[in-house]
Amino acid sequence: MHKGYYVGRRPNKSHSNRFVIVESRPFTARSESEDDQWRARRDVHSWATFVQSEHPKDDVFIFQVSSIEDFEKSLED
Numbered sequence: 001m002h003k004g005y006y007v008g009r010r011p012n013k014s015h016s017n018r019f020v021i022v023e024s025r026p027f028t029a030r031s032e033s034e035d036d037q038w039r040a041r042r043d044v045h046s047w048a049t050f051v052q053s054e055h056p057k058d059d060v061f062i063f064q065v066s067s068i069e070d071f072e073k074s075l076e077d
Contacts, residue, residue, distance in 0.1 A: 002026045002028070002065070003026065003028060003065055003066060003067065004026030004027050004028035004040070004064070004065060005026065005027040005028075005040060005041065005044040005062055005063070005064050006022055006023075006024050006026060006027070006044075006062070006063055006064075006065065007022070007023045007024040007044060007047050007048045007051055007060065007061075007062055008020045008021065008022055008023065008060070008061050008062075008063055009021045009023050009051055009055060009058050009059065009060050009061075010058060010059040010061075011055075011058050012057040012058050012059075023047070023051045023060075024044070024047050024051075026065070027040045027041075027043050027044040027047070028040055044062055045062065048060050048061070048062050
């Protein structure tokens with residue numbers, strides 16, 4: 001996975017909820033400026049809202065991958 005914000009979805013209880021479905025590409029800022037960071041967060045929140053509207057019974061959440069090492073560590077926790 002690349003650095004950035006992602007939208008994840010865990011299916012409702014009637015389906016297997018052991019897996020998380022990644023519902024997005026990575027949302028990243030073009031630069032380190034506060035405006036670009038804000039736009040990336042706004043876009044990922046907008047996409048999460050859309051995914052939630054399409055799957056109202058599922059748990060939809062946003063997660064950030066800073067580096068692949070951090071992502072692997074979070075999976076182990």
